[in-house]
Amino acid sequence: MNDTKTEKRAVRRIAIAFAVSTVAGLSLALVYIRGGNVQAEGILLALALGGLGWGLAEWAGKLMPAGPEVGDYADPPVPGAEEEVAGVVEEGWEESFGRRKFLFRMLGAAAAAMGLALVFPIRSLGPSPGTSLLRTSWARGIRMVREDGRLVQASDLAQGGVITVFPEGHTDQADSQTLLIRVDPATIQAPAGREDWTADGLIAYSKICTHAGCPVGLYRVATHDLFCPCHQSTFDVLDGAKPIAGPATRALPQLPIEVDDEGYLVARDDFSEPVGPSFWNMPT
Amino acid sequence: MRRLRRVLAIGFAGVLWAACLSGVSAAQPVSQFDIEAGRILFENACSSCHGIGGTGTDMGPSVIGSGAAGADFMLTTGRMPLDNHLKQPVRKPPAFNPTEIHRISEYVASLGPGPEIPDVDLERADLVDGHRLYAENCAACHSSGGAGGAVGAGLEAPSLARSNPVQVVQAMRIGPGAMPVFGEQTLSDHEADSIALYLMHLRDSGDPGGLGMGRIGPIAEGAIAWIVGLGLLVLVCRWIGEKE
Numbered sequence: 001m002n003d004t005k006t007e008k009r010a011v012r013r014i015a016i017a018f019a020v021s022t023v024a025g026l027s028l029a030l031v032y033i034r035g036g037n038v039q040a041e042g043i044l045l046a047l048a049l050g051g052l053g054w055g056l057a058e059w060a061g062k063l064m065p066a067g068p069e070v071g072d073y074a075d076p077p078v079p080g081a082e083e084e085v086a087g088v089v090e091e092g093w094e095e096s097f098g099r100r101k102f103l104f105r106m107l108g109a110a111a112a113a114m115g116l117a118l119v120f121p122i123r124s125l126g127p128s129p130g131t132s133l134l135r136t137s138w139a140r141g142i143r144m145v146r147e148d149g150r151l152v153q154a155s156d157l158a159q160g161g162v163i164t165v166f167p168e169g170h171t172d173q174a175d176s177q178t179l180l181i182r183v184d185p186a187t188i189q190a191p192a193g194r195e196d197w198t199a200d201g202l203i204a205y206s207k208i209c210t211h212a213g214c215p216v217g218l219y220r221v222a223t224h225d226l227f228c229p230c231h232q233s234t235f236d237v238l239d240g241a242k243p244i245a246g247p248a249t250r251a252l253p254q255l256p257i258e259v260d261d262e263g264y265l266v267a268r269d270d271f272s273e274p275v276g277p278s279f280w281n282m283p284t
Numbered sequence: 285m286r287r288l289r290r291v292l293a294i295g296f297a298g299v300l301w302a303a304c305l306s307g308v309s310a311a312q313p314v315s316q317f318d319i320e321a322g323r324i325l326f327e328n329a330c331s332s333c334h335g336i337g338g339t340g341t342d343m344g345p346s347v348i349g350s351g352a353a354g355a356d357f358m359l360t361t362g363r364m365p366l367d368n369h370l371k372q373p374v375r376k377p378p379a380f381n382p383t384e385i386h387r388i389s390e391y392v393a394s395l396g397p398g399p400e401i402p403d404v405d406l407e408r409a410d411l412v413d414g415h416r417l418y419a420e421n422c423a424a425c426h427s428s429g430g431a432g433g434a435v436g437a438g439l440e441a442p443s444l445a446r447s448n449p450v451q452v453v454q455a456m457r458i459g460p461g462a463m464p465v466f467g468e469q470t471l472s473d474h475e476a477d478s479i480a481l482y483l484m485h486l487r488d489s490g491d492p493g494g495l496g497m498g499r500i501g502p503i504a505e506g507a508i509a510w511i512v513g514l515g516l517l518v519l520v521c522r523w524i525g526e527k528e
Contacts (some may be wrong), residue, residue, distance in 0.1 A: 031452075147420055158467030160459050162419065178509040181464075217424030218435045220462040229424070234436060 010062035011103060014055045018106035021051025025113025032120045048117065050112050059103065065092055132276050134283070137170040138255060144180065144204075146267045147171055150213060152265045154200060157182040160221045167267065174263060175275055176206040177215070178255050180265070181237055190239040194272075197256040199265065204255040205241045206275040209233055211248035213276045226252065250278060313388050322391025325384055329365055329504025338395045345367045350458065351398020355389040357454040361447070372461060375446060402453040406481045408474065413484030417475050421466060430486050437461060442488055443498075445487055451479035 013168070024047035029042050074081060097104070144152040144165040152165055161183045168178055175203065185201035198202075205226070209216045214230035219237070226235040233246030241252035253271035260266045274282055323458040327336060333344030340346030344366075347354065358379055363373035378385065389401070419428065425441035427433045432443040439462050444452065453476045459465035471479070486499075497505055 109340075153469075156469045158465045158469065160465040161467055161470050162464045163470060215424070218441075219464050220435060220437065220439065221459055221464050222462045223437065226435070229433075229435075232436055 007063060010058055014058045014063075014103055017051045017058065017104050018103070018110040021022070021048045021055065021110035022052060022106075022113045024048040025110065025117045026191045030118040031118055032117065033051075036173075045117075046179070048110070048114050052107075052114065054102075055107065059100075061101070120278035132278075133191060133279060136176040136275060137167040137173050138176055138178075138267045138270045138271055139167075140267065140269055141260075142267045143168040143260070144178075144257075144267070145169075145171060152180065153263050154202060154259050155263075157202065159184065159201070162219045164217070165204070165265075176210065178204050179216070179219070179220060179226070180204050180257075183238060187224075187238050189239045194240065194256070196252060196258075196273065197268070198252060199257050199259050202257060202265065203237065203258050204267075205235070205237070205252040206255070206271055208252075208276045209248060210250040210252060210277060211246070217263070318387045318390045319394050320391075322387035322389070322394075324381070325388050326391050329379070330388070331524055332364070338392060344362040347392050348396040350392055351400045352393035352401045353399040353454045354460075355392035355456045356385060356401050357451055357458060357460060359388060361451055363460070373444060383417055399454075399457045402450060402457060402473070402476070404411070404449040404453050404477055404480055406449055406477060406484065407495045408479035410474070410482035411478070411481055411485055413475065414478035414485075417471065418479050418482050422479065427465070427498065427500065429496075429501075429502065430483055433500030446485050447483065448486060449477070452480040453477065463507065 003074060019103055028044040028048060031044060032035055035121075043146070055156050060217050089183050145168045146152060146163060146165060149171060151168070154164070157163065157180065159182055160173045162179060164176050165180045166173065167176050181203050182201050183203060185198070188198060188201070188203065190197065207217065209228040209230065211228065211231055213232050214228050216226045216228045216233070216235065218227040218229055219225075220227060224237045226237055226241065228246065229250070231247050233248035234244050235241040236247070241254060243249060243251065250273075253273045253275050255271050256268040258268050274283075326334075326338070330338075330347075334347050335341045335344075338347040338350075349496055360372070362376035362378045365379055366373050380388065392398075393400070399415055418430075425433065425435050426444055427441075429443035432441045434440050441463070447455075449456060456466040456471060456476055456479070457468075466476070468476075491499075497508065
């Protein structure tokens with residue numbers, strides 16, 4: 001059976017669509033490998049998927065037999081009728097697909113190019129974060145500075161005062177940002193083992209919410225609460241920054257602090273636990 | 285003679301101008317009469333909640349140690365007197381005239397040592413420092429444009445759009461309500477003045493685009509533009525469709 005003129009034209013258009021898709025898919029992989037460009041990648045992905053879609057739609061619309069063919073079985077059944085139907089189905093398959101080896105190859109190429117382009121982003125899941133999620137720049141003896149680099153003394157904060165501090169030399173490290181708050185020392189209910197983690201009413205907690213990582217910058221003095229503006233998690237400053245409302249389930253990590261010989265505030269160690277939101281292999 | 289008079293007039297105007305800039309209230313003299321008059325005003329208007337002698341009751345805290353700054357802030361912003369002590373005080377027109385406020389403030393200051401009314405000098409302040417310090421210390425609650433915002437537990441950080449420089453610095457020094465204290469060791473007078481100058485800059489710089497929307501930033505503003513703009517477009521489409 002030979003193709004009609006319309007079918008020949010359809011085959012040509014489908015082939016072009018699949019070819020465009022193949023080229024776009026390969027280009028997408030290439031652009032990604034070479035560093036990526038969001039706009040170019042978007043256009044290429046649209047071309048690759050669009051070419052595939054266009055080709056398949058045209059194939060279904062122009063080259064497949066149109067419409068269902070309905071007929072009654074003879075009753076009682078005529079011997080050999082089932083074989084006849086099977087023959088018709090096979091013929092239809094041959095008619096629709098078997099003859100289209102060329103188009104199948106084009107389709108395979110387009111799909112392979114697409115698959116290739118999608119393999120490369122897997123590489124972007126690495127490298128492993130290592131211990132960067134577990135540690136911050138705080139360590140024993142590291143002095144506190146404000147955002148502008150000035151060292152912090154115990155006298156810098158009045159009762160009810162709060163400032164954001166960083167480890168000296170690391171004011172650019174967001175995961176090390178810490179809230180330093182002065183409360184009445186008699187009111188602190190230190191969790192077991194943290195009795196000497198504060199210095200004369202000065203208490204320090206990670207500023208990063210344990211729920212979704214927003215800065216917990218809103219300190220309500222009257223009730224000693226830290227309030228996260230993103231999802232209303234609330235932490236009790238006097239009671240180890242345990243969550244008392246909102247979606248956060250872990251306390252804010254506490255930074256053990258002391259005053260050094262020169263009167264400056266220093267950390268005694270890193271935070272009590274990893275800062276920020278929980279992650280699946282976080283040690284508890 | 286005429287020249288002398290002109291020189292004197294210009295000089296007087298200059299002194300007035302300087303007094304306006306530095307905040308007149310800070311310069312008023314204190315007399316025993318003022319304190320006594322303040323006591324009578326306090327006992328009439330404040331003692332039902334704050335107690336005779338300012339010692340506090342179940343309905344209101346002690347004001348001993350609030351200082352002139354505490355009383356002046358609460359009275360000039362109209363937050364006190366309060367009609368419902370269970371609600372957060374909000375800014376409203378002051379209930380007392382400046383003389384009465386001065387007298388009550390001096391009476392409260394006489395009860396015990398507390399912060400004095402700050403001497404704010406915007407001339408020596410630095411706008412760029414003010415912006416940086418505001419972003420660092422204030423914006424978390426009062427929002428980057430000073431529009432204020434919710435801080436949870438039914439409380440809100442008020443808008444700073446109507447605050448004058450003295451009130452801004454007073455609030456830092458006394459930490460009213462749920463607000464933390466920013467003492468002179470935390471933010472020096474120069475730094476506090478710079479923050480006040482930045483807020484005055486925000487207040488006076490106007491909104492060329494019309495509705496300011498609290499200057500909440502391009503993303504939120506864009507979202508409003510999309511929703512309102514698209515909504516209008518949908519209405520227009522519907523209107524056209526109905527006409528056909």
